[in-house]
Amino acid sequence: MLAQELLKKIQDVVGPENCLRDEADRFCYAFDSSLLSQINNWVPDLVVRVKTTEQVATILKLANEYRVPVVPRGAGTGQCCGSVAWRGGITLDLSGMNQILSFDLENLQVVVQPGIVHAELNKALAPHGFFFPPDPGSTKMCTLGGMVAFNSSGQRSVKYGTTKQYILGLEVVLPTGEVITTGGAKSRALKSVAGYDLTGLFVGSEGTLGVVTRIRLKVLPIPEKRGLVVAFFDELEASGKAVVQIFRGRLLPSAIEIMDRTAMKAAGMYKPDLNLPDAEAMLLFEVDGSPVDVTYQAQKIAEICRQFTQRVEWTDDPKRLGELWAARGVVGAAAGRVKEGATRVYIGEDICVPVVMVPQALKKIQELSVKYNIPIVTYGHIGDGNLHAAPVINTYDQEEIEKVKKLGDEIHRMALAMEGTTTGEHGVGLTRAQYMEEELGLSLDVMRRIKKLLDPNNILNPGKMALEGE
Amino acid sequence: MAVDKNDLNNLPRLLLPCVRCGQCRSVCPVFLAKGVESDSPRGRMTLVRALLEGKLKPSDLLNEKLQQCLLCRTCVMECPSGVHVDRVIIAAREKLAEKKGIPLKKKVITRWLLPNLNRLAAFMPAAALLEGIVAVRVSGGYYRPRLNLPLVGKRLLPSVGGKRPEFLTSSTGGSFSASSAGRRVVFFTGCMTNMAYPRVAGAVVEVLRRHGVEVVIPKELVCCGLPMLAAGDRESFLRVREENIKVFKKYPGLAIITACASCGSTLKEYYAGGIEGKVYDFTEFLLGEVDFQPPRGVVERKITYHDPCHLRKAQQIKEQPRRLLKSIPGVQYQEVKEPDRCCGFGGTFSLSFPDLSQEIGITKVQALMDTGADTVVTACPGCMLQLADGLYNRQSAAAVMHVAEVLAAAYRAEERQN
Ligand SMILES: Cc1cc2nc3c(=O)[nH]c(=O)nc-3n(C[C@H](O)[C@H](O)[C@H](O)COP(=O)(O)OP(=O)(O)OC[C@H]3O[C@@H](n4cnc5c(N)ncnc54)[C@H](O)[C@@H]3O)c2cc1C
Ligand code: SF4
Ligand code: SF4
Numbered sequence: 001m002l003a004q005e006l007l008k009k010i011q012d013v014v015g016p017e018n019c020l021r022d023e024a025d026r027f028c029y030a031f032d033s034s035l036l037s038q039i040n041n042w043v044p045d046l047v048v049r050v051k052t053t054e055q056v057a058t059i060l061k062l063a064n065e066y067r068v069p070v071v072p073r074g075a076g077t078g079q080c081c082g083s084v085a086w087r088g089g090i091t092l093d094l095s096g097m098n099q100i101l102s103f104d105l106e107n108l109q110v111v112v113q114p115g116i117v118h119a120e121l122n123k124a125l126a127p128h129g130f131f132f133p134p135d136p137g138s139t140k141m142c143t144l145g146g147m148v149a150f151n152s153s154g155q156r157s158v159k160y161g162t163t164k165q166y167i168l169g170l171e172v173v174l175p176t177g178e179v180i181t182t183g184g185a186k187s188r189a190l191k192s193v194a195g196y197d198l199t200g201l202f203v204g205s206e207g208t209l210g211v212v213t214r215i216r217l218k219v220l221p222i223p224e225k226r227g228l229v230v231a232f233f234d235e236l237e238a239s240g241k242a243v244v245q246i247f248r249g250r251l252l253p254s255a256i257e258i259m260d261r262t263a264m265k266a267a268g269m270y271k272p273d274l275n276l277p278d279a280e281a282m283l284l285f286e287v288d289g290s291p292v293d294v295t296y297q298a299q300k301i302a303e304i305c306r307q308f309t310q311r312v313e314w315t316d317d318p319k320r321l322g323e324l325w326a327a328r329g330v331v332g333a334a335a336g337r338v339k340e341g342a343t344r345v346y347i348g349e350d351i352c353v354p355v356v357m358v359p360q361a362l363k364k365i366q367e368l369s370v371k372y373n374i375p376i377v378t379y380g381h382i383g384d385g386n387l388h389a390a391p392v393i394n395t396y397d398q399e400e401i402e403k404v405k406k407l408g409d410e411i412h413r414m415a416l417a418m419e420g421t422t423t424g425e426h427g428v429g430l431t432r433a434q435y436m437e438e439e440l441g442l443s444l445d446v447m448r449r450i451k452k453l454l455d456p457n458n459i460l461n462p463g464k465m466a467l468e469g470e
Numbered sequence: 471m472a473v474d475k476n477d478l479n480n481l482p483r484l485l486l487p488c489v490r491c492g493q494c495r496s497v498c499p500v501f502l503a504k505g506v507e508s509d510s511p512r513g514r515m516t517l518v519r520a521l522l523e524g525k526l527k528p529s530d531l532l533n534e535k536l537q538q539c540l541l542c543r544t545c546v547m548e549c550p551s552g553v554h555v556d557r558v559i560i561a562a563r564e565k566l567a568e569k570k571g572i573p574l575k576k577k578v579i580t581r582w583l584l585p586n587l588n589r590l591a592a593f594m595p596a597a598a599l600l601e602g603i604v605a606v607r608v609s610g611g612y613y614r615p616r617l618n619l620p621l622v623g624k625r626l627l628p629s630v631g632g633k634r635p636e637f638l639t640s641s642t643g644g645s646f647s648a649s650s651a652g653r654r655v656v657f658f659t660g661c662m663t664n665m666a667y668p669r670v671a672g673a674v675v676e677v678l679r680r681h682g683v684e685v686v687i688p689k690e691l692v693c694c695g696l697p698m699l700a701a702g703d704r705e706s707f708l709r710v711r712e713e714n715i716k717v718f719k720k721y722p723g724l725a726i727i728t729a730c731a732s733c734g735s736t737l738k739e740y741y742a743g744g745i746e747g748k749v750y751d752f753t754e755f756l757l758g759e760v761d762f763q764p765p766r767g768v769v770e771r772k773i774t775y776h777d778p779c780h781l782r783k784a785q786q787i788k789e790q791p792r793r794l795l796k797s798i799p800g801v802q803y804q805e806v807k808e809p810d811r812c813c814g815f816g817g818t819f820s821l822s823f824p825d826l827s828q829e830i831g832i833t834k835v836q837a838l839m840d841t842g843a844d845t846v847v848t849a850c851p852g853c854m855l856q857l858a859d860g861l862y863n864r865q866s867a868a869a870v871m872h873v874a875e876v877l878a879a880a881y882r883a884e885e886r887q888n
Contacts, residue, residue: 024532025506027520028513033490042523049505076493076507118498140496169496333550336487343487343551396482 001046002090006066010048013058020047028089032078036431038348039401040121044071044085051094053171053213058090060211061177063459064125071461072207073076074143078150078156079346080429082206089460092260094145094210096355100124101214107188108219109168114145114212118135126155133160133211136425137332145212155255156286157329158383160220162425164203171214174201175455186455190218197446202452206427209454211418223288223334226254227316230277230324231305236260236359238308239281243355243382245304246285250460251297255286256383258364261334262369263379267327274327277311281362282381284328291316298429316387328379335377344377344390347431351415351425352386364414372407374400388426388457428465436466476704477561481522481618487501490517494545494555494870498813499830500538508535510740511545511555518562529571538823540816540830542779543702549754561701575844576701579818583663585710610869612667612858623824626859638715641828654762656718656747660733661693662851664871670851673878674729674752680759680881686724690717694733699740699819709742713746719801723747729756729874731850732817735784751781752847753790753873767883769876774843776857777810777851778805791849791873798880804841813835815856828860835860838868845869 008309011019018160020026029047031037037394045068050056053262063070068090076083079155084093092469098115105128109295112121122131135154148170151164154179167192169183182198233239243256259267259282268276283305287400298314315321336344353361362378365387371375380387389411393400412422422432435443444466450465451458462468477484490839494511495501508517517535519593520526572580575702605627612626626755652730655678659671691714698707718726726745728734729752737749756762773795782785788810792811794805797858814820814830835857838846846857858870 020506022529022531024517024526024529024535025508025527028507028516031490031516034494038490075492075495076490093507119496138491140492141492258504330550333552336489336551341483341486344489346489393488 001067002030002068006062006068007046008061010046010059011108013055013062014048014050018049018051020049020423027093029073029076029093032081032083034079034081034084034347034429034431035347035395035401035404037084038345038395040086042081042084042086043088044091045088047093047207048089048094051096053173056094056211056213057177057179059092060173060175060460061145063324064176067457067459069459069462070146070211071148073142073150074146075117075138077138077142078429079349079426080423080431081394082150082429082461082464083432084144085414086403086430090458091367094211094213095143097145098143099214103128104188105130105219108190109188109216111128111214111216114148114215115143118142118144118147125219126222129222129290129443131222132166132217132219133168134163141310144215144301148165148212148215149207150201151426153425154387155381157381157425158256159252159254159288164200166218167203169210169214169216170202170220172210172212172401174210175373175457178212179213188216190254193338204427206429206465208451208467209460212462213402223254225291225294225316226286226288226321227314228292228321228324229285229298229305229314230299231283231285231302231309231313232277232311233281233283234279236362239382240356240359242305243358245307247300249300249304251287251300251304253297253301253383254288254311255284256381257284257379258362258382259284259328259331259379259470260336260366262366262375262377263331264327266334266338266377267331270330270337271326274323274330278329279311279360282327284324303347313329321422322415323403331377332388332390333377336392337375338375339392342392343374344392345395345404347391347404348411349388349390350386350426351389351411351420351467352384352424353415353420355385355419356421357418358382358385358387361387361414361418361420365411368410369408372403374404374407376407381424384424385420430464431467433464476509476564477557478564479656481518481558481561481565484554484561485519488512488549488553489551489583490516493550494548494553495563497544497548499542499544499833500539500826502833503829507864509877510809511539511553514539515553515555515745519556521562521565525618528566533542533566533570536566536827538819540779540812540819542808542816543557543777543783544811544812547783553767560699560702563700564704565702567702572703576703576818578887579821580698580701580703580706584697585706585713586692596610608862609742609781609867610796610858614862616839623821625820625824626855626862627811628855628858630878634685639691652684653725654684654686654721655727655755656721657685657687658714658726658728658733658737659687660728660851661728662731662732662855663730666855667851667872670729670854670872670874673725673872673874674876677752677756677874677881678727679758681763683711683760685727686721688717694736695740696732696736699736700817700819709745711741712780715741718745718747721747725750725755726750727886729780729849730852731781735780740784750851751787751790752787753794754785754787757793762794762797764797765880765884766799767880767885767887768799768873769798769880769883771845772804772843773845773876774806774838775809775873776806776813776838776846776848776853778848778853779810779812781849782810787849791847794873794877795847798876801876804843806841806843807837813853813856813860815852818854820856827856828863832854832859832864835864835866839866843868843874845871847873848872849873853870
C-alpha cells in the first residue's frame with residue numbers, strides 16, 4: 001500500500017482521474033504477454049497515467065523520496081514481464097504521451113513522444129514517403145517507448161537493423177527526477193560522437209535506468225518496390241545452407257523468414273486455402289529497392305535456392321506477394337490452434353543462434369516437443385538466427401505449466417550452448433534474468449554498477465534484468 | 471451457436487485462447503476513447519478470467535467495465551487467436567447478474583418495455599401528442615427532448631407521430647401480404663424499426679414487392695432479444711426467443727428477412743436450431759435470392775455508407791449494400807475513411823453511457839462529414855438513430871437513410887419517369 005501522503009501528492013501532479021486505484025483497474029496492469037505474468041498476481045498499488053515530462057519527473061522524485069518502485073509501461077505487449085510491477089508500487093502508464101512533436105524530414109528525422117504506437121507512426125510518415133524501418137510483429141499495438149526500452153526489431157532487421165540504429169537522441173527522466181537529453185541537448189545532427197554514447201546506454205535498458213519521455217528518430221525513404229522469393233525444402237539443413245549461400249552471393253534481402261514443418265502445418269490448419277505443400281521447411285526472402293534491383297535480386301536468390309530445391313517461386317505482384325506473406329503472417333495466430341483445449345504461451349520464445357545453427361536448433365526444439373509431449377510451433381527470422389518457439393498448453397493445468405517451464409529452460413540453455421543468446425529482441429525482464437550471469441559474465445557486474453549510479457535507491461523497475469544480483 | 475448450451479459454463483474455454491497480445495487494443499472504440507487497459511478487450515478478458523478464478527470479486531468498477539462494451543465485435547475481427555470477446559462479455563454479464571441482479575433501468579427495458587412493444591403501440595397516437603410538449607421538433611422527422619427524459623436522456627428521438635405505413639398502423643405488427651405471386655417471406659421488423667423507423671419497414675416492403683416477393687409481417691413477433699442477452703438476462707431472452715419461434719413455426723420454411731443488422735445477427739446466431747427458415751439481411755436477400763432489378767429512376771444524392779458492426783462483423787455483409795447503392799442512377803458514391811468504425815450506439819449501451827456513446831460517435835460522424843456527402847446511408851436503424859443524433863449535434867444537414875429507403879426512392883422515381 002502506498003502512503004496516503006504520497007498518493008495525495010501524486011494526485012496533485014496528474015489529477016485524481018489519472019490515478020487508478022481500484023483493484024479491477026490495477027489488475028489489468030498486472031500482466032504483459034508473458035506466461036510468467038499470467039500465472040502470477042503482480043498487481044501494482046497504483047497506476048498513474050502521465051501526459052508530460054514534468055509530471056514524470058515529479059513522480060520519480062517523489063517515488064525516490066518515498067522509496068517506492070516505479071515501473072514504466074507502454075502497451076504491455078512485452079513478453080518477459082518488463083512492464084510488470086512485481087514488487088507493487090507505481091505503474092507509470094506512458095501510452096497517453098502519444099504525439100508526434102515534429103517532422104524534420106529534410107533532415108531524415110522526427111521527434112515523438114514514447115506512447116505513440118508503431119503502426120500509427122508509420123501511418124503518419126507514409127504520405128511523406130518515409131518510414132521507421134524496425135517492424136515488430138506487434139506493430140499495431142506496441143509503443144515506441146517500449147521499442148526503445150527493448151531495442152525491438154522485426155523481420156526486416158536483416159537489412160535494416162534494430163531500433164538502436166535509428167535513435168538519434170532521447171529525453172530521459174532519471175530515477176532521481178533529473179531530466180537529461182542524450183545525443184546532444186540541441187542537436188538535430190544525424191550523427192555525432194560528442195561524449196559517451198548515452199543514447200546507446202538507454203536503448204535496451206528495459207526501463208531500469210530512466211523513463212524515456214521524448215525520442216528523436218531517424219527515418220528512411222520507403223523503398224520503391226518489394227519482391228518475394230518463396231522456397232520449400234525437403235531437408236532443414238538445406239534451408240540453412242541456402243541462406244548462407246545467398247549472403248555469399250553478395251545479396252542482402254530485407255527479410256529472410258523460416259517456417260518449419262510445425263509452423264507450416266499450423267498455418268495450413270488455420271487457413272487451408274493457403275495450400276502449403278508438404279515440406280520440412282519454407283523460406284521467404286523479401287527484397288526491396290528500385291524495380292530493376294528487385295527483379296535482379298529476386299532472380300539471383302531464386303537461382304541460388306534452386307541449388308538446394310526445385311520448389312522455388314518469385315513474385316513482385318503485390319497481390320501474390322500478399323498471399324505468400326500471408327502464411328508467415330498467420331503463423332503466430334495459428335499456433336494456438338494446433339491442439340484443442342490448449343493455447344500458445346510465451347516462454348522460451350525468443351532465442352537467437354548463429355545463422356548456420358538454425359536448422360540444428362529447429363531439430364532440437366522438435367525433439368524437446370516430443371520429450372515433453374507439448375506441441376511446439378517454430379518459426380522465425382533465419383536471416384539473423386532469431387527463432388520464435390510457441391509451445392501450446394492448457395493454461396488451466398498446473399502440471400502442463402510446470403512442464404512448459406522446464407521446456408522453456410531447456411530451450412534457453414540450448415541457445416547458450418550454441419553460442420547464441422536467450423533473447424534476440426524481446427528482452428530479459430524477469431523471465432530471462434536467471435541466465436544473465438552465464439550469458440553476460442563480468443559485464444553484468446558493470447551493468448549493476450551503472451544501475452547503482454543512476455538509481456541509488458533502486459526504485460526504477462527493480463529486480464529486472466538480474467541487476468540486483470543474488 | 472446453441473443457446474441452451476450456455477456460454478456461461480463454457481467461459482473457461484472461451485477465455486483460454488487469449489494470449490494477452492493486446493492486438494485488440496488497436497481497434498476497440500471504447501479503449502480508443504478512454505485509453506485505460508481495463509477498457510480494452512484484453513483487459514476485459516483478464517477481468518472475466520480473474521472473476522472466474524476468484525482473484526477478483528465483483529465490484530462496481532468491474533461491473534461498469536464489463537457493461538462498457540458495445541458488443542461491436544471489432545476486436546473479434548482483429549483478434550489473431552479467435553477469441554469470441556462478445557460471447558465472453560455476454561456470459562460474464564450473466565454471471566454478474568446472477569450475483570447482483572439486473573439494474574432496474576435495464577429491467578424496465580428488457581423485461582417489460584421490449585417484450586411488450588407491439589402491445590404498447592396502441593398508445594402511439596397518445597405519445598405523438600406528447601411529442602410536441604416534451605421535445606422540440608428538428609428537421610428530418612426528429613425531436614430533441616427539452617429535458618432529460620427517463621431512459622433516453624436528451625438524445626435525438628425520431629417522431630412516433632409521423633405517418634406509418636399501412637401495415638404498421640394498427641400496431642407495430644400487422645399482417646401484410648404484398649403481391650400474391652412469387653416467393654413468400656417473413657419480415658422481422660424489430661423494435662427499432664417498428665418504433666423509430668417505420669418508414670424503413672415501408673421501404674423494405676416496397677422494394678421486395680417490386681421483385682414479386684410476398685411479405686408477411688406477423689403481428690405477434692416481439693423483440694429479437696439482443697438487449698436481454700446484452701444485459702445478461704438470458705431468462706428474458708429465452709422467453710422472447712420462444713415467443714418468436716412459435717410465430718415463425720406458423721410459416722414453415724419461409725425465409726426470414728430483416729433490415730436491422732442487430733436483429734439479423736441475433737436471429738442468425740442465437741436462433742439457430744430453433745427456426746427452420748433461413749435468415750437473410752435485406753441486402754443479402756435482394757442480391758442473392760431474387761433476380762435483382764437495378765432501379766432506373768434517378769436519385770441525385772451524394773452518398774456515403776456506414777457499415778453497421780452487426781452486419782459487417784457479425785454477418786460478413788460488406789459488399790451487398792454498396793453494390794445496391796452503386797446500382798442507382800444519379801448516386802455519387804463516396805467511401806468514408808474507416809467505414810467499419812463503430813458508430814458507438816450499441817443499443818442499450820447508448821442509454822447507459824450516453825456521453826461515452828456520443829464521444830465514440832464523434833470520430834465516426836466527423837469522418838462521414840469529411841466525405842462531403844449529403845446523405846449518410848446505413849443498414850441498421852440503430853446506427854441511423856446514432857448517426858442522426860451525431861450529425862445534428864455537429865450542425866450537419868446531411869440526411870440519414872437506410873439502403874432500402876434509397877432504393878425505394880429510386881423505384882418511385884422510375885415510376886414517375888414512366
Ligand atoms: C504478438 C506479438 C508480437 C511481437 N513481435 C515482436 C517482434 O517482432 N519484435 C520485437 O522486438 N518484439 C516483438 N514483440 C514484443 C513487444 O511487442 C515489443 O517488445 C514492444 O517493443 C514492447 O512495447 P510496449 O509498448 O508494449 O512495451 P511494454 O511491454 O509496456 O514495456 C516494455 C519494456 O519497456 C519499458 N518501457 C516502456 N515504455 C518506456 C519508456 N517510455 N521509458 C522507459 N522504459 C519504458 C517497460 O518498463 C518494459 O520493461 C511482440 C509481442 C507480441 C505480443
Ligand atoms: S482478445 Fe485476442 S487480440 Fe486481444 S489480447 Fe486476447 S488474444 Fe490478443
Ligand atoms: S466488442 Fe467492441 S466495444 Fe466490446 S471489447 Fe470488442 S471492440 Fe471493444
